[in-house]
Amino acid sequence: MNADTKGVLKTTISRSSRVSIIAMVLSLVLMLVLAWAPYWAGRAEMRLLGELFLYLSLASLWNLMAGYAGLVSVGQQAYVGLGGYLLFALTMFGGLHPVAAVLLAGVFSAFLSLPVAILIFRLHGAYFAIGTWVIAEMFRLSFAQVQSLGGGSGTSLPIGVVKSLAASRSGRESLSYWLALGAVVFTLGFVFFFMRSKKGLALTAIRDSEAGAAELGINIWRSKLEVYVYTSAITGVIGGLIFLQKLRISPDAAFSVSDWTAFVIFIVVIGGIGTLEGPIIGTLLFFILRESMADLGTTYLMILGLVAIVIMLKAPQGIWGLIRQKFDIELFPLSYFVHQKDASTQKSSGA
Amino acid sequence: MPDALLLAQKLDAFYGDFQALFGVNISVDAGEVLAIIGANGAGKSTLLRSLAGLIKNDSNQVVFKGQSIGDKRADTIARLGIALVPEGRQLFPSLSVEENLKLGAKVGRRGYWTLTSVYELFPILNERRNTAPTALSGGQQQMVAIARALMSNPEVILFDEISLGLAPVIINDIYNAFPTIIEQGVTAVIVEQDISRALSVASRVYCLQKGSVKLEGLTREKTRDAITAAYFGVAV
Amino acid sequence: MEWLGVVVQGVLLGGLYALFATGLSLMFGVMRLVNIAHGDLIVLGAYIALSTVAILDVHPVIAMVLVVPIMGFVGYALQRTLLNRTLGADILPPLLVTFGLSVILQNALLEIYSADPQKLSAGPMETASVSFGSLSVGVFPLLTFVSAIVLIGLLQWVFYHTSLGREFRAVSDNQEIAQLMGINKAHVFGVAMALAFAVTAIAGILFGVRTSFDPSIGGGRLLLAFEAVIIGGLGNLWGTLAGGIILGVAQTVGGQINPGWQQLAGHIAFLFVLAIKPTGLFPRVAH
Ligand SMILES: Nc1ncnc2c1ncn2[C@@H]1O[C@H](COP(=O)(O)OP(=O)(O)O)[C@@H](O)[C@H]1O
Ligand SMILES: [Mg+2]
Numbered sequence: 001m002n003a004d005t006k007g008v009l010k011t012t013i014s015r016s017s018r019v020s021i022i023a024m025v026l027s028l029v030l031m032l033v034l035a036w037a038p039y040w041a042g043r044a045e046m047r048l049l050g051e052l053f054l055y056l057s058l059a060s061l062w063n064l065m066a067g068y069a070g071l072v073s074v075g076q077q078a079y080v081g082l083g084g085y086l087l088f089a090l091t092m093f094g095g096l097h098p099v100a101a102v103l104l105a106g107v108f109s110a111f112l113s114l115p116v117a118i119l120i121f122r123l124h125g126a127y128f129a130i131g132t133w134v135i136a137e138m139f140r141l142s143f144a145q146v147q148s149l150g151g152g153s154g155t156s157l158p159i160g161v162v163k164s165l166a167a168s169r170s171g172r173e174s175l176s177y178w179l180a181l182g183a184v185v186f187t188l189g190f191v192f193f194f195m196r197s198k199k200g201l202a203l204t205a206i207r208d209s210e211a212g213a214a215e216l217g218i219n220i221w222r223s224k225l226e227v228y229v230y231t232s233a234i235t236g237v238i239g240g241l242i243f244l245q246k247l248r249i250s251p252d253a254a255f256s257v258s259d260w261t262a263f264v265i266f267i268v269v270i271g272g273i274g275t276l277e278g279p280i281i282g283t284l285l286f287f288i289l290r291e292s293m294a295d296l297g298t299t300y301l302m303i304l305g306l307v308a309i310v311i312m313l314k315a316p317q318g319i320w321g322l323i324r325q326k327f328d329i330e331l332f333p334l335s336y337f338v339h340q341k342d343a344s345t346q347k348s349s350g351a
Numbered sequence: 352m353p354d355a356l357l358l359a360q361k362l363d364a365f366y367g368d369f370q371a372l373f374g375v376n377i378s379v380d381a382g383e384v385l386a387i388i389g390a391n392g393a394g395k396s397t398l399l400r401s402l403a404g405l406i407k408n409d410s411n412q413v414v415f416k417g418q419s420i421g422d423k424r425a426d427t428i429a430r431l432g433i434a435l436v437p438e439g440r441q442l443f444p445s446l447s448v449e450e451n452l453k454l455g456a457k458v459g460r461r462g463y464w465t466l467t468s469v470y471e472l473f474p475i476l477n478e479r480r481n482t483a484p485t486a487l488s489g490g491q492q493q494m495v496a497i498a499r500a501l502m503s504n505p506e507v508i509l510f511d512e513i514s515l516g517l518a519p520v521i522i523n524d525i526y527n528a529f530p531t532i533i534e535q536g537v538t539a540v541i542v543e544q545d546i547s548r549a550l551s552v553a554s555r556v557y558c559l560q561k562g563s564v565k566l567e568g569l570t571r572e573k574t575r576d577a578i579t580a581a582y583f584g585v586a587v
Numbered sequence: 588m589e590w591l592g593v594v595v596q597g598v599l600l601g602g603l604y605a606l607f608a609t610g611l612s613l614m615f616g617v618m619r620l621v622n623i624a625h626g627d628l629i630v631l632g633a634y635i636a637l638s639t640v641a642i643l644d645v646h647p648v649i650a651m652v653l654v655v656p657i658m659g660f661v662g663y664a665l666q667r668t669l670l671n672r673t674l675g676a677d678i679l680p681p682l683l684v685t686f687g688l689s690v691i692l693q694n695a696l697l698e699i700y701s702a703d704p705q706k707l708s709a710g711p712m713e714t715a716s717v718s719f720g721s722l723s724v725g726v727f728p729l730l731t732f733v734s735a736i737v738l739i740g741l742l743q744w745v746f747y748h749t750s751l752g753r754e755f756r757a758v759s760d761n762q763e764i765a766q767l768m769g770i771n772k773a774h775v776f777g778v779a780m781a782l783a784f785a786v787t788a789i790a791g792i793l794f795g796v797r798t799s800f801d802p803s804i805g806g807g808r809l810l811l812a813f814e815a816v817i818i819g820g821l822g823n824l825w826g827t828l829a830g831g832i833i834l835g836v837a838q839t840v841g842g843q844i845n846p847g848w849q850q851l852a853g854h855i856a857f858l859f860v861l862a863i864k865p866t867g868l869f870p871r872v873a874h
Pocket of ligand 2: 397438512
């Protein structure tokens with residue numbers, strides 16, 4: 001009792017700060033508002049939002065790989081396309097409900113990503129990156145050979161399958177929107193909790209120093225493998241959802257490096273690589289740019305490329321990095337904060 | 352009093368946020384042999400790397416022949432006539448011994464040192480001219496590193512721990528070449544952890560400790576004890 | 588006999604792939620730069636040649652005399668102004684900057700030349716063939732193959748028998764110490780890039796004569812170049828030639844079995860080598 005009243009500072013360590021608690025509350029509110037969108041938003045807005053959610057998911061996943069696990073891939077379109085094609089194959093030939101097919105596509109993607117990883121993990125750094133692209137290209141060429149899925153020119157989702165989702169068109173659109181919203185909430189939650197888990201800590205250690213992490217007994221290869229398999233699985237699900245929105249698939253669209261990798265990379269780089277907030281900001285910015293400059297066509301893409309280069313050279317930590325540097329805040333805290341409270345009573349403070 | 356050939360003035364050096372040198376003042380006169388001693392981590396290599404331009408500083412923190420060179424690139428400084436024999440020898444493994452030497456001459460300064468004269472200085476290198484440096488013994492590798500620096504016919508040559516990791520007999524062989532090198536009118540700065548070795552050839556000495564100069568003077572005037580004290584950081 | 592023809596065609600095709608790969612290999616060898624835009628640069632070379640041929644009304648092979656130095660200059664300028672800033676311990680900047688470059692190049696070409704496929708016409712040379720016994724071999728593929736051997740031989744000579752080559756190897760070994768030798772590494776990297784671009788221009792022109800091209804096909808050429816480099820072993824130009832040949836033969840043999848398998852067969856060959864020998868078939872041994 002005496003010791004307690006000696007004016008000792010009580011230190012608590014936590015990850016939350018006031019800003020982060022406010023951010024959490026706001027995100028919950030935002031989520032509810034967004035979940036209500038079918039009742040307040042028009043069809044075009046809902047479609048755009050759905051697409052935005054799926055891009056945000058892809059960006060967070062790519063960020064988890066490149067920004068946290070050091071696995072820079074330019075071949076994630078492999079799993080987007082795979083998920084899309086599995087949706088079509090499982091519903092058309094397996095008679096599965098589309099939602100079940102999308103989930104199963106994730107499981108399939110995980111299983112396929114394992115042998116793929118074992119092979120391409122033999123390549124390092126930039127060579128790993130191009131290796132992932134080779135894999136995506138092989139997937140594209142293989143699906144182009146499947147005549148029952150339309151070969152090189154692709155196919156549309158049969159009416160029966162589309163109808164099985166919901167009878168009315170607006171019902172389908174709402175469901176498709178909610179699936180996208182669910183996917184992005186799940187993905188962001190997954191990345192957040194993964195990074196806060198022991199595994200996330202191990203990844204951070206690896207990112208800081210591979211040698212140091214190895215000394216701590218962390219199995220680097222295994223840690224990276226896990227990240228690769230998890231992200232591939234979720235990317236497969238997202239791919240399924242993307243093509244559930246589009247209702248049509250072709251090898252070139254499914255395995256497009258510019259749609260599913262270039263844009264995603266630009267989003268992450270512009271927003272801020274290696275942060276949870278970066279992809280969110282990047283996605284918003286990407287859609288604002290796209291919607292306002294879509295008429296520019298190729299010029300828009302050149303500008304996008306240029307912006308990415310400038311950011312990489314001048315502010316490699318991206319927009320969120322700049323904000324964080326200025327204000328020292330973290331909306332979704334991965335770091336620990338140290339709080340100091342004067343635990344003593346007023347009386348003893350004079351001692 | 353003649354102007355110093357090479358000067359470090361209030362030299363600070365950083366590795367990222369870490370400061371390795373704190374306001375170091377050093378002057379090197381033309382033609383002298385100067386020793387810089389200090390314990391491991393004192394900042395000796397950092398000092399030499401700053402002088403050679405591998406670490407960028409403010410322009411006037413390093414002055415060579417009256418010219419401020421602190422912010423110049425290493426290749427520019429090499430052409431001006433400062434050569435560094437780096438710690439750990441650092442030969443190019445993809446180049447044969449002779450190619451390593453030829454690269455040393457790339458600076459394009461003419462003078463006494465040519466392939467012929469360095470082979471004369473270290474005859475063993477002539478025998479092994481077509482070998483890969485990785486196949487040489489430590490002492491032979493050190494000879495290549497020294498010869499490579501000489502090939503640029505520098506005015507100042509900076510030696511960073513050339514005896515590190517070598518057997519005493521080999522160190523003798525290398526130090527035996529010193530008089531010939533000095534005879535050509537070159538100014539030498541020698542960094543050594545081995546105090547007596549450094550003092551045997553140098554006329555003046557600086558002691559570095561934790562990034563600052565703790566002692567300087569003529570070697571014959573300083574007692575062994577004073578130097579040892581400065582070296583180990585005991586109050587003198 | 589039919590199969591012999593297929594294999595020979597594959598070998599000759601491999602010469603073209605080796606030319607694709609040589610520039611990439613050079614960049615990596617000297618400055619550890621992996622250039623995602625490499626395929627688009629091959630295509631750029633073909634397009635510059637297309638314009639040169641159209642404006643000056645010359646044969647594509649003559650156009651080389653102009654296109655190669657132009658590309659070399661572009662390479663030097665690009666390295667000095669942009670790419671040198673990306674080099675360092677972190678692999679992301681070079682990767683992402685060249686990725687951005689790739690997107691810019693592709694869309695710029697699209698803007699200027701449209702998406703319509705184009706082809707460089709080399710006249711009767713394209714269809715001419717020579718016979719070895721019952722085996723008939725196209726003159727142009729043969730010429731391409733010979734160019735690959737000559738160029739690789741030349742680069743090999745530059746690397747191992749000239750003072751420029753010494754500087755290349757020195758900066759590749761240790762940039763810092765190379766600077767102590769009076770080497771301006773920014774300049775040496777620029778020169779290496781100029782060389783790489785020059786070779787890439789030749790590859791682009793030979794490619795544009797052989798097949799039609801459009802702005803979107805750079806990615807596929809990058810993958811072929813990359814596979815040839817990995818199969819052959821990093822840092823070994825003759826190995827890269829072997830890598831190109833293996834890819835070419837796998838493609839022609841695969842295509843002979845089923846036309847749809849042609850490209851797939853090349854990728855499978857690559858994965859096969861990666862599985863059995865991840866360092867490539869002929870990794871450079873440090874000497
Ligand atoms: N590349 C580096 N990065 C960070 N710190 C360094 C680096 N090189 C040296 N240091 C630090 O700078 C200080 C001086 O090092 P150095 O000049 O190598 O000392 P010396 O040569 O006297 O042994 C040491 O504390 C060392 O840890
Ligand atoms: Mg040292």
